[in-house]
Amino acid sequence: MSTANSDNHLQTPILDSESAQLLQAVSQHGGYAYVSMAARAAAGDLRAAEAAREMAWEQLHSGPWHSVLPVWRDAYSMACLHVAKVHAIDGEFSDALRALDMGLIMGGPLLKPDLHSLIAIVSAKARAARVSEKQQQCPKSDRRLVPDDLDSTELLGVLPTKSLSCKMVLKRSGLSLEGFLREYLLPGYPVIISDGMGHWPARTKWNDMDYLTTVAGDRTVPVEVGKNYLYPEWKQELITFSQFLERIKATGSSSAAPTYLAQHPLFDQINELRDDICIPDYCFAGGGDLRSLNAWFGPAGTVTPLHHDPHHNVLAQVVGKKYIRLYLASLSEELYPYTETMLCNSSQVDLDNLDEKEFPKMRDLEFLDCILEEGDMLYIPPKWWHYVRSLTTSLSVSFWWSEYGSS
Ligand SMILES: O=C(O)CCC(=O)C(=O)O
Ligand SMILES: [Fe+2]
Known part of the structure; x- marks a missing residue:
């Protein structure tokens, strides 16, 4: 054509x-x-x-x-x-x-x-x-997705129960590619890179509702509605990006379940947003094939339940904050994975509501956790279990890659 x-x-x-x-x-x-x-x-x-x-x-x-x-x-x-x-x-x-x-x-x-x-x-x-009526009616400060003065300490109350065996993921700045390869990628250990995305246009543009509405407002996107994909009332919908932004704004003032634009290859779909992000060099440090870029956009309170993925992952936090908990890949047996093939990379354990009687092995398991702040990128090695909860409105991008020749 x-x-x-x-x-x-x-x-x-x-x-x-x-x-x-x-x-x-x-x-x-x-x-x-x-x-x-x-x-x-x-x-x-x-x-x-x-x-x-x-x-x-x-x-x-x-x-x-x-x-x-x-x-x-x-x-x-x-x-x-x-x-x-x-x-x-x-x-x-x-x-x-x-x-x-x-x-x-x-x-x-x-x-x-x-x-x-x-x-x-x-x-x-x-x-x-388009007559930009909304922009004229709404003062600029209301158009920010995450207010500058947000006090996130009260959000910490919603974190899953702590354990004595918890350690924080190390945060590094100025981490060279060689250092990343030697200390984290090859041993398969998580790390937060705190200064890897300062140059992304998205860092300045994506906190602005006007910008997002202008470049993507009329576009249709698939979203997930409900507590999370393991709950029966969870469903998927197709809505416009403007409707999605309005739902983000309304979350908190209504009791409706959060709407999550999760694991969607949004950047293959909306070229303007693709131009706002850069593929981190760390994804190529060990050689390999980039598998997928996914958007994870949503209001405070979205949860991705405990699961693992087969690929290396850099999860880049563009707007807002997320709580993330990680368990070693080798702990699979203790994390009660589902037995059905479709869900066997997900744990049956609900970390927001831990039932220690049903899942006794969970109690003393060691884990790493962190609050991923705006501008941070978390490296999650393949098969490491992760649980993710957004603490504010949050826009993140994941980059999955695998070694050359692997499936
Ligand atoms: O950010 C999230 O909610 C989940 C991200 C995730 O699971 C991934 O990037 O593999
Ligand atoms: Fe994941």
């Missing part, structure tokens, strides 16, 4: 050789109805575009995710592009952006560049059209 760099792109039908091949592949898999709807959609027919999108959506939900044919994921993106174009031409920019984001979140890789190009055009138009 062509690269969009002008308004004309909105008028051009989506049918170049890449798209033609995709349509051919779809018809080979029996998607004749889709192909006929897509042809009408390319000519600007919104109902046909929506029908094509619905057909592809059904295919995406026809079985387990890994068994969905890749061609249907690309077909879903194509239909999203068609839907978005018609909305954009009609000046319905929010609807257009929602369709494009769904294409990025659920669709295949083939048309990602086209989705991003159209997002750039539509976002620029939406920004130009």
Whole structure:
């Protein structure tokens, strides 16, 4: 598909050789109805575009995710592009952006560049059209996500019970790559690097609601609602980033469960936010492949229960503070992991409500903990168990990587 760099792109039908091949592949898999709807959609027919999108959506939900044919994921993106174009031409920019984001979140890789190009055009138009009423009504100081004068000592009361065998994670400044490699990465030991992200644009930009609303407000993001993913009433929702920011602001004044934008590859989706962060050099100190960059954005009180991941991790704290507790990788047996395969990297122990009768081995286990402050980066070695609770509104980014050649 062509690269969009002008308004004309909105008028051009989506049918170049890449798209033609995709349509051919779809018809080979029996998607004749889709192909006929897509042809009408390319000519600007919104109902046909929506029908094509619905057909592809059904295919995406026809079985387990890994068994969905890749061609249907690309077909879903194509239909999203068609839907978005018609909305954009009609000046319905929010609807257009929602369709494009769904294409990025659920669709295949083939048309990602086209989705991003159209997002750039539509976002620029939406920004130009938006009357910044909210900004005028709301004094600048109210637009900060985390107030400068926040006293976080009262937040310490909500930490999980302490134990005598607790040690703090060491905080280092001026840690060389060689020092990081020798003292932490190779032995597999956690450390906080306190001065590794001073140069990130995000450090100055992300505490400003106006900035976040301007660059991402109309974009659709997946969020988690509920105490945490181990609780039955936990659910996922798709909302706009503006709605998400409003929920963050409202948390504390309502008893609603916190909304957490957790473990989402937001920076593959929103290029402006990607430009605000830098991949820490520490991620490359031992050689290796970067696996994923994830956003963890939410209000005070979000909890990621005790679990471990297979990769090296640098968790970078951009805005706000988090309490983090770490247990050695070798302690798996004592931490009561779930037996089901899907959850076997999570512990059954609820650290916010520790039941010592049910989980007696927990009582005397040694752990490390820390409060990760704004500007700190925590190195979590592979398989180390971690529990995370936000103490304020908090925006963090995780960088996962693994050694060359490992899966
Ligand atoms: O920040 C959080 O809530 C959890 C982060 C985490 O588990 C990770 O980065 O692997
Ligand atoms: Fe994790």
